[in-house]
Amino acid sequence: MGDAPAVDDLIDAVDAGADGNGDAVAFDGLSVTHGADGYTLETADEEWSGLEREDLEDALEALSAYVTNWRYWQRSVGGEGTARRAFLRWCERAPVAVDTDAGATGDAATDATIDHPSIDDPLSVPERYDALRAGLDREWGQLCLTARLVDDADDDPTGERVYDLWHVDDADTDIADLEVYDEPRDARELATHDEDGRYRPLKTAPTLPSGWAFTGLSGDELVDAVEFFYPATVANWHRELRGNLDVDHWTDTAERQSGIYDVIDELPREAVDWMAEACCVDSQCLRRREWQYEDGDELDVDGGDGPFPCREPCSLVIAAARKWTILESEEEHTYELELTTSEYNQLAELIDAVAEGRTDEIREADVNDGANRYRARYLRSKRFDDEGDLEARQVDD
Amino acid sequence: MQALVIAAHGSHLNPNASDPTYAHADTVRETGAFDEVREAFWKEEPHFREVIRTLEADEVFVVPLFISEGYFTEQVIPRELRLDDWDPERWDSDGTSASQATLAVDDVDKTVHYCGPVGTHDAMTDVIVQRAESVTEDPDVGEGFGLAVVGHGTERNENSAKAIEYHTDRIREQDRFDEVKALFMDEEPEVDDVTDYFETDDVVVVPLFVADGYHTQEDIPEDMGLTEDYRLGWDVPGEVDGHRIWYAGAVGTEGLMADVILERAVDAGADVGDALEAVRQSVTLTGDGDGDATRPNAEPGD
Numbered sequence: 001m002g003d004a005p006a007v008d009d010l011i012d013a014v015d016a017g018a019d020g021n022g023d024a025v026a027f028d029g030l031s032v033t034h035g036a037d038g039y040t041l042e043t044a045d046e047e048w049s050g051l052e053r054e055d056l057e058d059a060l061e062a063l064s065a066y067v068t069n070w071r072y073w074q075r076s077v078g079g080e081g082t083a084r085r086a087f088l089r090w091c092e093r094a095p096v097a098v099d100t101d102a103g104a105t106g107d108a109a110t111d112a113t114i115d116h117p118s119i120d121d122p123l124s125v126p127e128r129y130d131a132l133r134a135g136l137d138r139e140w141g142q143l144c145l146t147a148r149l150v151d152d153a154d155d156d157p158t159g160e161r162v163y164d165l166w167h168v169d170d171a172d173t174d175i176a177d178l179e180v181y182d183e184p185r186d187a188r189e190l191a192t193h194d195e196d197g198r199y200r201p202l203k204t205a206p207t208l209p210s211g212w213a214f215t216g217l218s219g220d221e222l223v224d225a226v227e228f229f230y231p232a233t234v235a236n237w238h239r240e241l242r243g244n245l246d247v248d249h250w251t252d253t254a255e256r257q258s259g260i261y262d263v264i265d266e267l268p269r270e271a272v273d274w275m276a277e278a279c280c281v282d283s284q285c286l287r288r289r290e291w292q293y294e295d296g297d298e299l300d301v302d303g304g305d306g307p308f309p310c311r312e313p314c315s316l317v318i319a320a321a322r323k324w325t326i327l328e329s330e331e332e333h334t335y336e337l338e339l340t341t342s343e344y345n346q347l348a349e350l351i352d353a354v355a356e357g358r359t360d361e362i363r364e365a366d367v368n369d370g371a372n373r374y375r376a377r378y379l380r381s382k383r384f385d386d387e388g389d390l391e392a393r394q395v396d397d
Numbered sequence: 398m399q400a401l402v403i404a405a406h407g408s409h410l411n412p413n414a415s416d417p418t419y420a421h422a423d424t425v426r427e428t429g430a431f432d433e434v435r436e437a438f439w440k441e442e443p444h445f446r447e448v449i450r451t452l453e454a455d456e457v458f459v460v461p462l463f464i465s466e467g468y469f470t471e472q473v474i475p476r477e478l479r480l481d482d483w484d485p486e487r488w489d490s491d492g493t494s495a496s497q498a499t500l501a502v503d504d505v506d507k508t509v510h511y512c513g514p515v516g517t518h519d520a521m522t523d524v525i526v527q528r529a530e531s532v533t534e535d536p537d538v539g540e541g542f543g544l545a546v547v548g549h550g551t552e553r554n555e556n557s558a559k560a561i562e563y564h565t566d567r568i569r570e571q572d573r574f575d576e577v578k579a580l581f582m583d584e585e586p587e588v589d590d591v592t593d594y595f596e597t598d599d600v601v602v603v604p605l606f607v608a609d610g611y612h613t614q615e616d617i618p619e620d621m622g623l624t625e626d627y628r629l630g631w632d633v634p635g636e637v638d639g640h641r642i643w644y645a646g647a648v649g650t651e652g653l654m655a656d657v658i659l660e661r662a663v664d665a666g667a668d669v670g671d672a673l674e675a676v677r678q679s680v681t682l683t684g685d686g687d688g689d690a691t692r693p694n695a696e697p698g699d
Contacts (some may be wrong), residue, residue: 082453188419192412199412203442227451231443235450246504258472311447315440319409 006071006158007060011053013074014039027074028094028125030066032056044124065129068159076160077219083238087226088219091163092136092147095122096241116241117288118307132161137171140307141230141286142208144168145222163222167210178213184221187214187228196360202316204230204286204308233287233308240290240309248312251294257318264321269293271328276301278355279317280310337392339383346370346379398454400433401425401662404445404474405462405607407438414608415441417649418462424655424680430672431458431662439469445477450505457509458662462607462649464516466495467554479503480511492556493517493563497665510665515649516605517560518664520657522567527653527681529574529601532633532645539573542643543595547588547604547617550581558584561605574601582616589620592638599634599641607649618644652680 014025014032023034031042039051041059043066048059060067073094079085089096096119123131135148146164170178181190194200194207214225227234239245248256250272254265267275276299280289287310289303303310313321339347349370353359362369369375385391403422408414418436426434437448449457459478461470466488475483481501488495495513502509515521529544530536546568548561558581565579575597580588591602602621604613615627623642624631634641648654656676663669 079453083451084453185419185423199410201409201441227443232447232451236447239450256476258476259468314442315438315444316409319440 004057004061006064006067007057009075010060010067010070011039011056025070027070028066030063030070030125032060064158065125069125069129072159072161083235084220084223086238086241087223087234088147088161090118091138091145091222092128092132092161093120093123093138094128114241117305118237119241135164139168140226140233141204142168142206143226143229144171145226161219163217163219164213164215165217165222165225166213167208169210170213173210175213175215178211181212181214182216182221184214184217184225184228187225191229202285202314204233204310205284206282206286230286230308236311237308245290245309245311247290247309249291249294250299250313253291253313253318254321261318261322263325264318266329267321267325268328271324273299273301275317275321275324279320280304282306285310285314333394334396335392336395337383337390342370343379343383346375350376398432399456399458399667400435400452400454401431401658401667402435402437402448402452402457402459403462403658404437404448404459404478405439406469407441408610409440411610414610417608417647417654420650420652421462421655421658424652424676425658425672427679428659428669428672428675430659430669431667439473439477445474446479449478449502449507449509452507455507457507458512458665458667459509460512460658460661461514462654462658463514464548464605464607464649465554465556465560466490466492466514466517467556470495470514475511478509478511480509483511488513492559497661499665510662510667512661512665515654515657515661516607517563518657518660519567520660521648522564524651524653524657525564525603525605525648526568526571526573528603528645528648528651529643531651532601532603532643538601540575541597541599542574543576543578543597543600544568544574545578545580545588545591545594545600545602547580547582547602549612550584564605582612582620587620588617589622591621591642592640595640598639599643601643601645603645603648606647609647609650613647653677655680 010025010032014023014034017023025032029044031040033040037050039053039056040049041047041051041056043063048055051059073089077085077088086096096114128136129149132147132149135146138145138147144166147161148164150160150162166178190212191203191208192200193209195209200207208229217225223234236245251265254267257264272293276289279285281302282304285304286306287304287308288306290309291312292298353362353369353371359371362372364373366372367375383391403418405415405418407418415436415438418438422434422436425431432454433452435443435448435451437443437445439445443451459474461474463470471485479502481503483498483500487498487500490513495517497510497512500509500511501507525546529538529542533542546561546565549557551558558579561579561581565577568574569577576595578586578594580586580591580594582588586594588602591600602617604617606613618624618627618631621642621644622637623635623644631644634643636642656673659669659673659676663673
């Protein structure tokens with residue numbers, strides 16, 4: 001199928017004022033208007049005026065990237081103002097925020113005003129088409145998204161996009177070595193367990209297993225799949241882009257709780273910092289934490305730098321906060337115990353190894369590592385009493 | 398456009414807790430009755446708090462995949478969804494009669510029809526019966542059989558027992574099973590003594606729970622004496638005190654639950670075309686029971 005139908009569609013849209021601009025279409029750097037002296041056609045590089053319909057058709061035939069681009073976004077994708085559309089625009093580095101026909105030029109200046117970690121310089125339509133022929137990659141957490149033009153245009157109008165989705169770690173893996181899927185719902189199953197088969201209660205934990213690929217997805221299917229991997233990230237990213245992300249800080253969320261979580265607003269101020277460092281840094285969760293202790297009182301911990309924001313403490317943080325609230329209600333004591341310097345240091349090594357999740361990596365015979373299993377068993381054998389507790393005396397009562 | 402949100406508890410510890418939610422959501426998706434269908438959770442993602450904003454539809458039907466009216470359906474879900482002006486009075490319920498309330502939410506410009514829980518809908522009675530059919534693999538099961546509907550009891554929520562008794566009464570009125578009893582985990586009559594309450598040799602035991610987990614896969618089978626240790630599994634039917642116990646596992650895993658979800662949305666004004674018929678046909682033809690009720694598949698707690 002050639003571009004002629006797209007050209008006709010576009011001219012019909014101009015004449016019908018179908019895109020809501022009177023007798024005009026203006027989209028992504030292409031502008032066509034119909035006035036008393038015929039049609040005017042403009043791109044960033046060229047301008048024609050006083051065209052008859054036939055001349056306009058010829059001129060547009062030579063600008064097929066602009067024409068099919070218009071049709072893909074205005075006819076196939078639609079969804080003006082939706083997060084879905086903005087996300088798909090972002091996937092191919094099209095201007096995101098100003099993507100209505102009304103006066104939008106789609107030039108680089110449009111997005112320059114958006115200050116957001118996910119937004120870089122947008123590409124013009126010819127630049128995008130060059131990139132889309134090769135496949136244009138974006139990263140979203142541990143997901144790699146590729147937008148590309150449909151290879152075989154027999155069934156699709158020229159300019160239709162399809163999308164592939166896989167794990168960033170598989171970027172260099174041959175597709176033949178990956179398990180290939182085309183049903184977005186399969187993402188739920190892929191996201192349920194980590195590489196070691198452990199349940200992943202936090203979808204945005206950086207533990208998504210690799211080895212799979214979704215290929216040839218439509219735009220809607222791509223967004224569905226991304227939302228199954230990372231629920232609500234697209235919606236919150238879009239709200240943030242538009243400047244209306246509704247952040248709920250720690251105190252807002254804690255005070256809202258009831259039932260067994262009613263206690264968490266008693267968690268001490270400094271413990272909230274420790275909690276955020278324990279749970280919310282990039283090594284634990286790929287959302288970029290935007291919530292703070294309260295408005296005007298920021299946490300010291302780095303919130304991360306991913307594309308999608310975390311707008312309030314999640315249910316895992318709430319559940320863990322309950323435990324820490326109860327633990328922090330205990331009195332501190334002074335204990336006295338006998339340890340060599342190396343044994344004292346070993347306690348720190350053990351805690352560190354568990355906190356970094358590296359116990360599985362410590363080699364069986366690496367007795368130089370304080371968190372080695374034999375080293376830990378030796379310490380237990382030497383320093384635990386008959387009750388299985390660390391031998392120590394409380395000296396402050 | 399209209400969207401359906403199925404609001405369920407989910408779990409931080411048990412990866413299977415959300416399986417029924419996903420399965421029923423997929424059944425509804427297949428009908429095409431809604432432009433969008435979303436699962437939402439208290440313990441998983443998307444959280445109740447953030448689900449409404451993921452939808453493009455203006456009109457949203459929220460159906461709680463919970464058994465009874467109470468803390469979660471009256472307090473937690475409405476609060477987390479940010480339902481403006483919510484008050485349990487809006488349901489005007491006697492404890493089992495909530496249908497829906499139409500409300501705005503305060504983070505997006507949409508209308509939410511907040512439905513009563515699946516567990517108290519009349520159609521749930523049919524699901525319990527179908528669960529009995531599934532576990533016995535007998536579409537006409539009834540004669541010569543007793544049926545026990547098992548719930549938590551009132552310890553945490555008085556409406557929990559009301560829902561159990563409501564369906565028990567309705568099944569009894571059908572005059573299909575020789576005996577129908579409501580049993581509880583934490584109050585009399587207790588499920589521990591199940592065989593004391595039935596004359597029939599065969600007793601189907603259906604726990605009115607949304608998902609299989611600690612209670613349905615560990616507590617109840619052990620309490621009934623169906624197994625010494627849940628990890629060893631149990632037979633279906635299993636022999637207890639001279640009775641054959643057909644233990645069904647959580648009713649919420651039954652395919653026909655998708656029908657109850659749709660009924661809730663229809664009662665609240667959703668236009669689902671012929672989806673109800675389609676769902677009933679699809680889940681009846683395939684049976685869709687998990688067929689392996691002997692397999693312990695859950696971790697304790699959540």
